[in-house]
Amino acid sequence: MPLLEAKDVVSGYGKVEILHDVSVHVDEEEMVSIIGPNGSGKSxxxxxxxxxxxAxxxxxxxxxRDITGFKPNEIVREGLCYVPQESNIFPTLTVEENLDMGAFIRTDDYSEELQNVxxxxPALTKKKDQQVGNLSGGQQQMVAMGSALMLNPSILLxxxxxxxLAPNLAQMILERIKDINDTGVAILIVEQNAREALKLSNRGYVLAMGKNKFTGKSDDLLDNEEVGKLYLGG
Amino acid sequence: MQLLANGIIMGAIISVGAVGLTLVSRILHFFYFGYAGMLVFGAYFTLTFFNFVELPLVVSLLLSIGLLAALAIAIDRLTFKSLRSRGTGPFGMMVVGIGLELLLRSSVRLIWGSDVMRFELPIKRALVFPFDVRITTNQLIIIGASLLLMYLLHLFLDMTKIGKAMRATADNIELAKVKGIDTEKVIMWTWGLAAISAGAAGFFLALDTRLVPIMGWKLLLPLFAAVILGGVGNPYGAVVGGMVIGLSQEISAGFMAPSYKPAVAFVIMTLTLLVKPSGLFGRGG
Structure with a gap:
């Protein structure tokens, strides 16, 4: 049984259908990438x-368990955490307050998770009491991910x-994501650095025009000529 | 110097009122004109408890704030809540807010009449300070109570879980939902905080001047100016903005006709919107 499974999902904005029967699944402790051109429906x-x-x-x-139709504040209690692409931090709150908000639904002591983040x-340690809006883009991304880890989720989206982010920072963030995955947290990641993300992942999905185009083990996708040419930039 | 003192008093009143307005505006995503009605109701409730029920002044104010919070939450439940769930935009919300303001103001006229009313307090001579600055004890109480109130609000927003959640919701309501924050509950708390802010500011204004049904409407422009100057959603910015607007308005009376005071607030608001729409402490343009 997969940890997370989206089956034949149709969805979109307003009346515009973006996803046409998309299916993905993530097994426990697995890291899975979703790649594809802009507008393919990844987000x-x-x-x-x-x-x-x-949906x-x-x-x-x-x-x-069927969680279709659950609201975000219900889903977060199930053990899924999500880091949106944009506006994923509270800019006027400090680093520590952002992490507190990540742990909002917890009523027990979470100093251990705080320590882990x-x-x-480590770059965040010295910035604990600074407003996150004043931090660099890379550090903001660290806060966003750290905040999502405060609940010890079994999967991170x-x-x-x-x-x-600059290429070296992007690489560092991807490596940290792999570190998180190594602690047993399953990861479902949408990534523009498709090649790098696939290298770190177990499996991958290629979406195009709101449909499943390819799927398979990361190595197979990286070796696939058509995937390489069309979606990994040659 | 007298103008400076008047400015500080007016600034204190505007600051106290602006804190609630800035949080309501940001969390609900629209400028709530009915806030003027909240100020007036706060003042008249307190007056009723004090003049007619003859309760102590502090007790009257606290009862009034409680009543005002209940009224604000009831209004939210009856109007804005269902509009929110239907995804009504800021423009629609604002129009409903203007309607509510008219309703609230008319209710004040209906209940208490249009005549000028005052707190029945013994008249005391103003204290004379250096440079012949005259400040009444009431005005000293207003300044002291404002500082205390703003400090308590700061503690609430900075130290408590719900206070932090309120600032988080003001920052980014969608992300707040993603973090599992019950934003409807935060909105209820925000109305409670707005009631404290509006109730106190309305009472202070009434104590310093007098009660008329239009008093809230007249204070609304300086309040909006303070909120915009400080950056919408930033309670600390609202306090500074309130002080700046209060001081500018009163000091302008030194070389312009006092009737131009609202124009001063309007000019500051317009300049802020032109030069730095995110306010003094906002980030970006």
Whole structure:
């Protein structure tokens, strides 16, 4: 049984259908990439899984339970955490307050998780009491991911975590994501650095025009001539 | 110097009122004109408890704030809540807000009449400070109470979980939902905080001047100016903005006709929107 499964999902904005029968699944402790050109529905799929958009058809299952139609604040209690592509931090709150908000639904002590986040991203330790809006793009991304880790999720949904970052920073963030995955957290990631993301992942999906185009083990996708030419930039 | 003192008093009143307005505006995503009605109701509730029920002044104010919070939340439940769930945009919300303001103001006339009313307090001579600055004890109380209130609001927003959630929701309501924050609950708390802010500001204004049904409407422009100057959604910015507007308005009276005071607030607001729409402490353009 997969940890997370989206089955034949149809969804979109307003009356515009973006996703036409898309299916993806993630097994426990697995890292899975979703790649594809702009407008192929990658972010739409993430938003639909997390309940920010309604699934018009199809279903979303988590740990065997049907969570289709759940609201984001209900889904977060199930053990899924989502880091949106944009506006994924509270800019006027400090680093520590952002992490507090990540742990908002917890009523127990979370100092251990807090400690873990600072160990994963040492750059944040000195900035604890600074407003996140004043930090660099890379550090903001660290705060966004750290905040999502405060709930010890069994799966993390990441929407373009390296968007707008310099290549070396992007590589560093991807490596941290792999570190997170190595601790047993499953990862579903949408990534523009498709080749790098696939290298770190177990499997991948290629979406095009809101449909499943290819799927397979990362190595197979990286070796596939057509995928390489069309979606990995040659 | 007298103008400076007057400016500080007016600034304190505007600051206290602007804190609630800035959070309501940001969290609900529109400028709520009915806030003027909240100021007036706050003042008249307090007056009723004090003049007619003859309760102590502080008790009257606290009861009035409680009543105002209940009224604000009831209004939200009856109007804005269903509009929110239907995805009504800021323009529609604002129009409903203007309608509510007319309704609230007319209700004040209906209940308490249009005549000028005052708090029945013994008249005390103003204290004379250096440079012949005259400040009444009431005005000193207004300044002191404003500082205390703003400090308490700061503690609430900075230290408590719901206070942090309120600032988080003001920053980014969609992300707040993603983090599992019950934003409807935060909105209820925001109305409660707005009631404290509006109730206190309305009462202070009434204590310093007098009560007329139009008093809230007249204070609304300086309040909006303070909110915009400080950056919408930033309670600390609203306090500074309130002080700047209060001081500018009063000091302008030194070389212009006092009737131009609202124009001063309007000019500052317009300049802010032209030069730095995100306000003094906002980021970006």
């Amino acid at each position: 739409t799929l993430m938003k639909t899984i997390f309940g920010l958009l309604n 018009w058809e199809g279903e979303v299952n988590f740990e065997g 600072y160990e994963l991203f 990441l929407d373009e975590p390296t968007a707008g």
